[in-house]
Amino acid sequence: MVPGVVPVALLVARTDTHAVLVDGLLAYPTGFDFDLEVRYRPGRPRHHRPHPREWHELRLEVRFADGRSADNDPRRWPRLSGGQLPDPPLLYQSVSGPDGGHVWLWGLPPPGPLVFACQWPALQIPPSQAELDAGLVLQAAARAASLWPEKTPP
Amino acid sequence: MSASHPPEPPEVEYRRPPWVEPPADVVPGIVPVELILARTPQRAIGLTGIRAYPTGFGCTLHMRLREVIPGEQSTFGAFNMLGGDVDPAGEFADYYLRFGVGFADGRKATNLDHRRDLDEVPAPDPPTLWLVRWEGYDRLAWEVDVWVWGLPPPGPLAFVCEWPARGIPETRAEIDAGLVLAAAARAVPIWPDHAAP
Numbered sequence: 001m002v003p004g005v006v007p008v009a010l011l012v013a014r015t016d017t018h019a020v021l022v023d024g025l026l027a028y029p030t031g032f033d034f035d036l037e038v039r040y041r042p043g044r045p046r047h048h049r050p051h052p053r054e055w056h057e058l059r060l061e062v063r064f065a066d067g068r069s070a071d072n073d074p075r076r077w078p079r080l081s082g083g084q085l086p087d088p089p090l091l092y093q094s095v096s097g098p099d100g101g102h103v104w105l106w107g108l109p110p111p112g113p114l115v116f117a118c119q120w121p122a123l124q125i126p127p128s129q130a131e132l133d134a135g136l137v138l139q140a141a142a143r144a145a146s147l148w149p150e151k152t153p154p
Numbered sequence: 155m156s157a158s159h160p161p162e163p164p165e166v167e168y169r170r171p172p173w174v175e176p177p178a179d180v181v182p183g184i185v186p187v188e189l190i191l192a193r194t195p196q197r198a199i200g201l202t203g204i205r206a207y208p209t210g211f212g213c214t215l216h217m218r219l220r221e222v223i224p225g226e227q228s229t230f231g232a233f234n235m236l237g238g239d240v241d242p243a244g245e246f247a248d249y250y251l252r253f254g255v256g257f258a259d260g261r262k263a264t265n266l267d268h269r270r271d272l273d274e275v276p277a278p279d280p281p282t283l284w285l286v287r288w289e290g291y292d293r294l295a296w297e298v299d300v301w302v303w304g305l306p307p308p309g310p311l312a313f314v315c316e317w318p319a320r321g322i323p324e325t326r327a328e329i330d331a332g333l334v335l336a337a338a339a340r341a342v343p344i345w346p347d348h349a350a351p
Contacts, residue, residue, distance in 0.1 A: 024203055024299070
């Protein structure tokens with residue numbers, strides 16, 4: 001499929017030296033993906049760069065209006081067997097690094113506020129959050145285009 | 155160290171040249187563009203999500219296979235990942251996906267442009283095209299984020315792709331560049347008190 005575009009970029013956290021953005025929100029019928037971007041304020045003295053063992057400490061949680069949530073703590077991943085699927089939402093961060101990462105969130109949110117919350121102690125980024133109207137994600141998911149519509153699902 | 159030496163100036167955050175990546179201190183304006191640039195019975199190329207900044211714009215290329223083709227799973231056989239060094243008249247040129255943007259005033263930028271040294275002086279003239287992220291999800295999907303340095307003038311903004319070895323002829327899709335310019339005007343400084351160095 002070619003995804004639908006959520007026409008918003010979110011500033012989730014900002015300190016005097018760093019910012020965290022949710023950008024590149026693209027929606028499919030089964031979920032949405034986005035870039036989790038850590039920005040370093042230009043022109044300031046060079047800051048502490050997180051050590052590789054700290055990359056995974058950039059905590060991200062996505063909260064739905066119905067109370068369900070998912071985060072990027074792999075210790076909370078469900079233990080599944082065989083072809084069993086986890087209950088959505090499930091957050092999978094495919095890349096982690098000093099500049100953030102790329103995230104796939106399996107499961108579409110219900111209508112209402114969709115909250116992105118983050119914190120990163122290594123960079124003194126306190127718990128911060130921003131939200132958008134989940135309807136924007138649902139509308140984008142509805143616009144996702146099948147490339148081979150006649151394809152028979154497996 | 156002698157006491158007469160002046161103190162070292164503090165090391166500041168390194169910034170790659172503006173033609174390599176978007177500005178770090180701006181939240182982009184978004185243009186909800188969703189295009190299918192090319193589609194054959196086995197392959198497709200889509201383009202979505204223009205992220206506009208005062209200095210240029212980014213977008214995402216979606217490369218899709220309909221089913222697994224041995225030898226072509228992860229990188230789709232060939233893509234000029236680093237944005238240069240492909241001789242368009244060379245022996246292997248047909249095996250590379252060619253992608254570019256065209257402005258209404260005739261200027262263009264493509265992934266066939268020669269690779270540049272990051273510290274090249276003077277900087278190249280805009281527009282330039284640079285690949286900033288690429289990631290494969292499975293054997294059927296591959297995505298590339300592109301950064302185009304330089305905003306287009308008003309008029310049509312063209313996206314062009316061609317992949318001769320994969321049966322994709324030159325294909326062109328156009329949008330109104332005004333959408334990108336309006337989104338760039340909506341981009342928001344993250345630190346509005348920040349004085350440009």
